Amino acid sequence: PDWGYYSKPPFVAWAIALTTLAHDGEFWVRLGSPLAHGLAALCVYGLGRTLFEGRTGFWAALVYLTLPGVSFSSAVVSTDPFLLLFWSLATWMLALAAATGQRRFFLLAGGAAGLGMLAKYAMVFWWLGLALALMLVPAWRRVLWRRPLLLTAGGAGLAVVPNLLWNARHGWLTFTHT
Secondary structure, eight states: OOSOOSSSOSHHHHHHHHHTSSOOSHHHHHTHHHHHHHHHHHHHHHHHHHHTOHHHHHHHHHHHHHOHHHHHHTTSOOSHHHHHHHHHHHHHHHHHHHHHOOHHHHHHHHHHHHHHHHHOGGGHHHHHHHHHHHHHOHHHHHHHTTHHHHHHHHHHHHHHHHHHHHHHHTTTHHHHHO
16 A cells, blocks of 8 residues: 555555455455445434434435445445545534534544545545535634634645655656546
8 A cells, every 4th residue: 555546546545455454355355335335324424413413314324325326336446435435524523513613523524534635536625615615604604714724624634745745756646647
């Protein structure tokens, strides 16, 4: 496992390396995808529970798990299950941060967003969604603006720096290819 690759960020390779520690059969190579979707469903549950109540979280997680795309994606190894895991985790942590004001949730949201960038660079759209939420949700804007948002961005930056350094050492190979 390395901090970057020709066409992808590193997380999918790390997941494969982790799930194949004991055995390298096809089942073990693919195992990370259904595990990531299962964990993403737990994050969707947590997000629904945080924003609404437990019943909403339950139904949201159930709907997520029964989506045809999730079923298909659970059978293949790609960057998408890990992107969805970290996207849902970052969103849940940010909702907890907005609800409680606790710094640890801002940092965890940033760390999850940074890991999402290490899963798939499309995670950058999460930040655009956050900017949109800050414009449209006054309650979030009051809680998240300025210093807390810097904690979130700092947590993400810490996670992404090794991949950026890898790319810099390799002539920005991943970005020029993508």
